[in-house]
Amino acid sequence: MDKIVYRLAFYKKRLLKYISSIDMLNFMNRAVRRSGLPVAYSQGYNPRPLISLGLPCPVGIESKKEWLDITLKYYIEKEEVLNKWNKELPEDLQFFEVLESPKSSLIKDTYGINYELEVFVANESSFLEDIERFKNNDKVYILVRRGEKIKEIDLKRYIYDIKIEKRDNRYNIELKTKKIEDSIIRGEEFLEIFSYKPLLINQVREVILNV
Amino acid sequence: MRDLELILDKVEKPSRYIGNEHNIIIKDWNKVKLKVALAFPDLYEIGMSHLGFQIIYFLLNNREDTLCERVFAPYIDLENLLRDRKIPLFSLETKKPIKSFDWLAFSLSYELTYSGILTILNLSHIPIFSRDRDESYPLIIAGGPTVLNSEPIADFIDVIFIGEAEEAINEIINVYLEWKETKENKTQLFKELVKIEGVYIPSLYKPIYEKDKFKEIIPLYPWVPPKISRRIVYDLEKAPFPTRPIVPIQQVAHDRGSIEIMRGCQRSCRFCFAGYIYRPKRYRSIDTIRKYAKEIFENTGYEEISLLSLSTNDYPNIEKLLDLLNEDFEGKHVNFTLPSLRADKFSLELAEKVEKNKKSSLTFAIEAGTERLRKVINKNLKEEEFFKTLDVAFSKGWNNIKLYFMLGLPTETDEDIYETVNLVEKIIRLNRRSKIHLSFSIFVPKPHTSFQWEKFEDREIIERRKNILRKALKRKNISIDFHDYSMSYLEAIFSRGDRRLSNILNLAWQMGSRFESWTEFLRIDIWEKIFNNLNINPKWYTEKKNIDDPLPWDHISCGVRKNYLIKEREKAYKCEETPPCEWGLFCDFCGVSHYG
Numbered sequence: 001m002d003k004i005v006y007r008l009a010f011y012k013k014r015l016l017k018y019i020s021s022i023d024m025l026n027f028m029n030r031a032v033r034r035s036g037l038p039v040a041y042s043q044g045y046n047p048r049p050l051i052s053l054g055l056p057c058p059v060g061i062e063s064k065k066e067w068l069d070i071t072l073k074y075y076i077e078k079e080e081v082l083n084k085w086n087k088e089l090p091e092d093l094q095f096f097e098v099l100e101s102p103k104s105s106l107i108k109d110t111y112g113i114n115y116e117l118e119v120f121v122a123n124e125s126s127f128l129e130d131i132e133r134f135k136n137n138d139k140v141y142i143l144v145r146r147g148e149k150i151k152e153i154d155l156k157r158y159i160y161d162i163k164i165e166k167r168d169n170r171y172n173i174e175l176k177t178k179k180i181e182d183s184i185i186r187g188e189e190f191l192e193i194f195s196y197k198p199l200l201i202n203q204v205r206e207v208i209l210n211v
Numbered sequence: 212m213r214d215l216e217l218i219l220d221k222v223e224k225p226s227r228y229i230g231n232e233h234n235i236i237i238k239d240w241n242k243v244k245l246k247v248a249l250a251f252p253d254l255y256e257i258g259m260s261h262l263g264f265q266i267i268y269f270l271l272n273n274r275e276d277t278l279c280e281r282v283f284a285p286y287i288d289l290e291n292l293l294r295d296r297k298i299p300l301f302s303l304e305t306k307k308p309i310k311s312f313d314w315l316a317f318s319l320s321y322e323l324t325y326s327g328i329l330t331i332l333n334l335s336h337i338p339i340f341s342r343d344r345d346e347s348y349p350l351i352i353a354g355g356p357t358v359l360n361s362e363p364i365a366d367f368i369d370v371i372f373i374g375e376a377e378e379a380i381n382e383i384i385n386v387y388l389e390w391k392e393t394k395e396n397k398t399q400l401f402k403e404l405v406k407i408e409g410v411y412i413p414s415l416y417k418p419i420y421e422k423d424k425f426k427e428i429i430p431l432y433p434w435v436p437p438k439i440s441r442r443i444v445y446d447l448e449k450a451p452f453p454t455r456p457i458v459p460i461q462q463v464a465h466d467r468g469s470i471e472i473m474r475g476c477q478r479s480c481r482f483c484f485a486g487y488i489y490r491p492k493r494y495r496s497i498d499t500i501r502k503y504a505k506e507i508f509e510n511t512g513y514e515e516i517s518l519l520s521l522s523t524n525d526y527p528n529i530e531k532l533l534d535l536l537n538e539d540f541e542g543k544h545v546n547f548t549l550p551s552l553r554a555d556k557f558s559l560e561l562a563e564k565v566e567k568n569k570k571s572s573l574t575f576a577i578e579a580g581t582e583r584l585r586k587v588i589n590k591n592l593k594e595e596e597f598f599k600t601l602d603v604a605f606s607k608g609w610n611n612i613k614l615y616f617m618l619g620l621p622t623e624t625d626e627d628i629y630e631t632v633n634l635v636e637k638i639i640r641l642n643r644r645s646k647i648h649l650s651f652s653i654f655v656p657k658p659h660t661s662f663q664w665e666k667f668e669d670r671e672i673i674e675r676r677k678n679i680l681r682k683a684l685k686r687k688n689i690s691i692d693f694h695d696y697s698m699s700y701l702e703a704i705f706s707r708g709d710r711r712l713s714n715i716l717n718l719a720w721q722m723g724s725r726f727e728s729w730t731e732f733l734r735i736d737i738w739e740k741i742f743n744n745l746n747i748n749p750k751w752y753t754e755k756k757n758i759d760d761p762l763p764w765d766h767i768s769c770g771v772r773k774n775y776l777i778k779e780r781e782k783a784y785k786c787e788e789t790p791p792c793e794w795g796l797f798c799d800f801c802g803v804s805h806y807g
Contacts, residue, residue: 015229018219023226023461030458031233033512033544047544060220088512090231 003040004075007106008082009097013062016092021056028053028068031088037081038073054106054207055113055184064206065097069106103210112160112178114206115187119171119198127171130194131164142192144185155193158185170201176208215306218298222288226461227255230281230303233458234510236268237304238278244388245277248302248312248349252319252327253728255283259457260465262519263355264318269453270380277384280304280312284327285334287725293334300334309335312349313391317368319355322705323698323728325364328353329720332367339717341369341414346397350387358411359441359488360658360764362428363705365413366713369397373767374409374442375474377450382407402434409442411767418710418763424751425709425763441769445806447474447493454506458513467548468513470503471495472532473520477792479799480578481589481783482620484657485521488769490803492525492792497532501539508545515546523549524557525791533564551576554597559604572611572648573604579620580631586786587622589779594634598641605642612638612647618676618693619654619668621783628676632683639688649691651680653699657706658764659771661779666755667703670696697735701727704752709763715741772802 012019019027029049032039041047050071057063072081078098086094103109121127134140140155161176177185187203219225240246249268251258258264258281271279280302285293293300299308309315315335317328332339337348344351353364354372361371372379383404390400404410415435419426430437444450456468475492476485495503504516520526536547547565552558554575562573575597579585582594601612616631638647653673656665677693684691705712718741726732742749756762758777782789790797794805 015216015219015231018225018229019460020226026462026466027460029514030512033514034233034509041544060225088233090233092231
């Protein structure tokens with residue numbers, strides 16, 4: 001029988017945002033092994049369940065939507081895949097959407113990431129000025145760390161939409177970012193544009209796939 | 212919860228503190244009579260790797276009237292944050308302050324985790340010394356192998372349980388709950404608790420010292436038992452076992468399922484603490500192990516299940532067990548691992564059964580490099596037999612060999628070390644493609660063993676022997692690691708320590724000593740300074756003792772008679788072997804019965 005690939009979306013919130021991406025794979029592997037779903041395994045001396053995660057979600061960041069691909073040995077109703085797996089997962093990390101036979105690999109199919117940054121702003125006028133300047137400029141360069149290297153990147157290439165909203169004494173920044181040559185920007189890197197850096201209180205992300 | 216997140220955002224590996232694991236047990240606080248915080252005084256990844264810890268969690272939660280939640284020693288970063296912000300240490304399950312539990316129970320399996328007890332008490336806003344705690348504080352309990360000599364922590368703990376908890380835990384809970392209803396003082400509780408075999412309440416005894424040396428320990432009241440015996444669960448088959456263990460989210464030291472297939476060991480290695488304090492040898496049946504393996508797999512999804520025992524080869528019908536497990540788990544991608552294999556050919560057959568097509572490495576704890584020294588410690592392995600095993604191993608494709616040794620064993624001389632070098636060279640000559648890893652620990656004399664009177668070897672001698680090995684075995688295909696001397700030194704002090712160490716531990720903790728079992732944290736200078744300031748010579752704890760010297764653990768009996776230990780010690784000096792204990796076939800009358 002032919003192997004079937006399923007693509008599932010899950011959220012992770014509250015304390016489960018602290019799972020690292022390395023632990024996440026093990027966590028998912030063991031849950032699917034408990035569920036009794038007929039997961040397919042890789043070949044070789046050390047066979048692993050065929051599960052792949054997309055762009056890793058950093059420790060401490062909540063996500064409304066992360067994606068994962070799994071290969072099963074044979075066809076099963078996709079709702080059943082979702083339900084059986086969910087039974088083995090805690091309530092703060094659950095699947096809520098499932099697709100069959102995705103087009104290609106998760107990273108290739110990723111369009112970008114949306115971020116919601118909740119920040120505390122000390123100097124409001126300066127904050128708003130910086131936002132306006134960002135909107136009006138063609139290019140905005142910042143320095144970011146990529147592995148062991150420091151790179152200069154143009155934020156404007158990555159961010160295609162930005163909204164801000166005031167909530168009590170805090171601001172909510174909504175960013176829509178896209179993937180460029182398999183690289184993305186992290187939510188907190190946007191804060192580099194400010195002359196008085198706001199204090200990041202919470203960050204939530206959502207991974208968007210190509211339609 | 213939001214407050215907690217603000218702290219966790221600032222610490223390394225926050226996943227240590229989040230709970231939320233699979234198989235975690237969360238009960239309604241209003242529906243139970245007893246609330247226990249079960250503590251392991253080291254980091255999460257260490258504590259969660261201990262089967263004993265998971266067993267106690269299971270035993271307590273198994274009772275409908277009891278809940279048990281976990282707490283571990285936080286890493287330094289979280290410790291500082293909690294202290295700065297005056298946030299009390301919390302349980303992983305419901306994030307409740309530890310102080311709000313009825314009991315705080317410590318699982319102790321290594322002497323160098325003791326400072327973690329103080330960290331946990333202090334961060335929970337509980338006074339460190341038991342004399343400073345009244346009935347409004349949780350009852351502080353401790354158990355585990357190291358409490359067979361509990362004097363070094365005697366001043367911190369209210370109730371110590373000696374031995375195996377499976378049966379006694381219910382007796383202790385019942386007595387406690389009855390007392391709680393009466394609202395009487397702690398002494399009333401203690402009066403009832405000491406009637407339970409295995410319960411030791413240090414505050415009811417007074418240690419006497421003479422000329423700076425431990426002399427004796429005396430009960431303070433007539434109702435206090437002068438001697439405490441280790442509790443033994445004779446029927447292991449019926450003992451409850453957790454087949455729904457908590458599955459950690461973050462990687463831990465032993466990231467796998469475990470089944471205790473055997474308890475106790477028949478080999479009588481004279482240095483081995485576990486070999487003496489877990490007597491007699493008992494085992495679970497093949498059917499029960501298969502059932503447990505199936506349940507553990509279904510309840511955890513683990514890729515690996517370890518069949519725990521002190522000597523795997525001695526499990527009766529081990530081959531049959533492995534064949535049946537392999538059959539049961541065909542196609543399920545589960546590996547079984549066998550710790551503690553003896554260096555004989557039979558082990559290779561067993562290793563082949565669990566390794567199937569991949570040949571990773573073989574590990575043998577041969578402990579000493581010469582046959583003479585192996586006779587002294589009663590590790591009865593002939594060199595000829597060992598080389599036959601290696602021959603077969605190499606021919607079957609095991610090229611990676613790990614060997615464990617001890618340095619500083621009684622009667623050891625430099626000659627034994629040169630012989631160890633020869634032994635390793637001989638192995639290399641046998642197979643030039645082999646990769647040998649050598650691991651040297653340092654012999655620590657342990658209470659309740661035949662070597663409890665022996666000396667902990669001096670630093671200069673150990674360093675000299677390390678150098679001999681290092682220089683002679685400098686090869687591409689040999690790697691060597693040595694255990695840290697200072698760490699073993701501190702372990703030796705605490706292993707045979709008396710009650711004066713409680714105060715010393717407190718002072719060291721005050722001066723910032725933490726996680727002494729982690730090389731990067733151990734600061735031996737702090738300890739040396741304190742011994743110096745108090746004018747206590749630590750040599751008393753490490754030097755060779757006379758047979759008739761009073762020992763701080765003389766009032767605790769693990770079941771093995773002192774006369775037997777003395778006889779074994781004499782045999783050691785005469786290089787005489789003691790055959791394995793076989794109930795009904797060969798008995799050396801150590802004092803521990805097989806049937807209770």
